[in-house]
Amino acid sequence: MLLALAIGDAYGAGFEFAERSKIEQHNNLTHYEQHGLGIKPGCYTDDTQMSLAISELLIEQQPWTPLNIANKFVSCYKRDRRLGYSSGFQHFLDSIEDGAELLEKINPHSDRNGAAMRAAPIGIIADIAQLLQFAKMQAQITHDTPEGIASAQAIALAAHYFIYALGDKSALTAFVSEHTATMWDDTWQAEVPCSAWETVNAVLTLLSHCDSAEQILLQGVNFGGDVDTVTAVALAIASQSTQYRQTLPEFLTRDLERGVFGHDYLAQLGEQLMALKR
Template sequence: MLLALAIGDAYGAGFEFAPREKIDQHNKLTGYQQHGLGIKAGCYTDDTQMSLAISELLISKAPWTKTNIANHFVACYKRDRRLGYSSGFQALLDSVNDGQELLEQINPNSSRNGAAMRAAPLGVLADIETLLHYAKLQAQVTHDTPEAIESAQAIALAAHYMLYQRGDKAGLSAFVSQHGGGFWDDNWHGEVPCSAWETVNAVLTLLKNADSLSALLLMGVDFGGDVDTVTALALAIASESGQYQADLPAFLAKNLEAGPFGHDYLAALSRQLMALKA
């Protein structure tokens, strides 16, 4: 899951809020593209880094508290500072020393998609009530609004549905709507903003309509907008389901960033995360 998430993040990052001309010219699954912020081709962003924080806390089996969650957010960032975060949140992460300081200084009144983008690893939780609680608590650390909480729960539920083979992908949106707050629309069209609800709708649309992992990437980027979050989540959720053709070009794994928290670390951590599945 985590390796797939990072691949989707790194591929989508090259097209995040890019001009339509760049998408039309380069969204061919022939190579990674550099992000407009200067993020190198093949490198992942905050979507993956914060998902690592969630995964590492799950694997540690430490108590699921706001302080522990915030500590992992800060620690993951401090050990491997990278671009991709909103400027305000990145400045806050730079200024604090631990999770307690983050909780004391943050204004968590955002309805953007930051809580959803890191929620896919929670799909390994077998008990839905626990999953919903964990998704809500991690959302409240940074995005304590109904929209953000419900979107995080929706992504966790979608990952759970696929991981535990609860049904065909055609029934995914109904399952998410049944067990989580809100009604989700899997007929998204057009550019995807950083909004929580719209991001989930775009992800569910991809998961319903695509039949392969490569199609998820191509269709997700073609939306335009915040496509790295959309492609990261869609690929992470689909990668463990068996319902999508595993046809990703070899370069996506080969050219994904290396380093201490790159390809090999992601693959190893993903195996540990999947071992938590009941």
């Protein structure tokens, strides 16, 4: 899951809020593009780094508390500072030392997609009631709004649906809607803003209608807007199902970053996360 998430993140990052002309010219699955912020081709962003934080906490089986979650967010950022966070949140992370300070000083009332983008690993939790609780708690740290919480729960549920092979992809949106008491939409066609609602709808659209990992990447980027979050989350979730052809161009794995927290770390951590399946 985590390797697929990073590939979707790194590929999508080259097109995040890019001009339509760049998408039309270069969204062809032949190479990683450089992000407008200067993020090097093949490098992932905050979507992956925060998902690593969630995954590590699950694997370590520490108590699922706001302080432990916040400490993970801060420590993962401090050990490997990278671009991709919103400028305001990045400045905030640079200004604090630990999770306690994060909880003390943050304004948590965002309705953007930050809580959803990191929620896919929570899908490994077998008990749906516990899954919903875990997704809600991690969302409340930074996105304590109805939109922030429901979107995080929706992404965790979508991952859970495929990890535990609960049904056909055509029934995914109904499953997620039932367990979040929210009517999600899988007919998204427009540019994707950083909003929690629209991001989940775009992800569900890809998962409901695509048949392969390649199609998810191409169509996800073609939406335009916050496409690295959409492609990262959708590819991570689809990687857990045989309902999607998993063939991808070799460059996506070959050219993914290889640093301390790059390809090999992602693959190893992903195996440890999946080992939690009950």
